[in-house]
Amino acid sequence: MSGTTTAGPMFSEERSGEVVAASFENTPDPRLKQVLTSLAHHLHAFVKDVELTEEEWETAVAFLTRTGQMCDDVRQEFILLSDVLGVSMLVETINHRTGGVSTESTVLGPFHMVESPPRAPGADIALASKGPPCLVTGRVTGPDGEPVPAALVDVWQANEEGFYDVQQPGVQPETNLRGLFTADDDGRFWFRSIVPRYYPIPDDGPVGELLAATGRHPNRPAHVHFIVTAAGYAPVTTHLFVEGSPYIDSDAVFGVKESLIREFPLVDDPERAARAGLANPFHTVHFDVTLQREPRSAP
Structure with a gap:
């Protein structure tokens, strides 16, 4: 037709991706x-x-619509969807390559939705939990082994029944099993808690339907969440996994990395328990965190 110009090839099955791109x-x-x-x-x-098929695409649109409708102030169904598809872990891993010299990262998870309260060194973050008592110790260092004084260590975990405080308002106290600790001059931190339990991610929505339809379970192995930050260093979001926990080899969100698994041995020592302020016997775990330096900006 006279006066008509074509900027590029018209849409077709063969050229569809090329045309849209x-x-x-x-x-x-x-x-x-x-x-x-x-x-x-x-x-x-x-x-x-x-x-x-057209029917499959309509089903997919409806699934994504319901996923959005499930989101609220204490639940992010799209994060769950990203998690169970392994996208969260892949993005996290790509953006925090360690080169084998720093602590590996893993997913943030959907329950870091309140600020952890600052707590004194050695504080008990288990405000109303009856799980096995546990002493957690660790040290924050840089890539050359140098201590990182005043590093902030943000921790949170599920209780002995596998629930976070935000999942049980009125049942668990606010900020139960959460704490923000400041490392000492040698980069050391310690706190008291309980041994966490494995738990299912919320599976009463579209993501749960996806897992059921594909024969997958919704469970995560037992773990403690960590975010460690310090001036001049790149922050790390990671987990401390309990060795031998159920689902350690089949985490629903693919978050387990071998370097993050630790033993939680049982200690029977009344004197040490008394010094730590824990009932005897108790469990212990040591988790050192190595940070990478922040890359310097070009002048």
């Missing part, structure tokens, strides 16, 4: 352009690979 050619932000262009190619290749 080309529509992002004038995106001002180069990173956004890169991400959307790659997404278009991969997404269209996936649809072609499985030959997605």
Whole structure:
């Protein structure tokens, strides 16, 4: 037709990814352009690979809609979806490569939704929990083994029944099993708690339906969450896993890394228990954290 120009190839099954990717050619932000262009190619290749039906696509849209509708102030269903698909762990791992010289990272998880209260060294974070008592010790160092004084060690965990405080308002005290500790001049920290229990991620929503439909369980092995930060160093978000915990080899969110598993041996020592302020016998665990230095900005 006279006066009509064509900027590029028209949409077709063969060219679909190419045509949609080309529509992002004038995106001002180069990173956004890169991400959307790659997404278009991969997404269209996936649809072609499985030959997605209209009914399947409608089901997928409805699933994502319900996933959004499940989100509220204390629950993030989209994070759960990212977790069970392994995307959270992959993004975390790509962005925190350690080179084998610092503590490995793992997923934040959906329950770090309140600020942990500052607590004195050695404080008991188990405000109303009846699990096996545990003494947790550790040291924060830099990549050359230097101590990191005043590092902030943020910890949180589930109780002996596998629930976080935010899941049981009115049952658990607020900020139960949470604490923000400051490392001493030698980078050391310690606190009292209980041995955590394995637990299921929330599975009463769309993500739970996905797990059930694929024959997967919703459980995570027992662990304590850590976020460690210090001036001049890159922060690390990680877990301390209990060796021998159920599901240690089949974490629903793929968060387990071998370097983060520790024994929690039982200690029968009344004098040491008295010094630590714990009932005897009690469990112990030591977890050292090595931070990477923040890269310096170019002058």
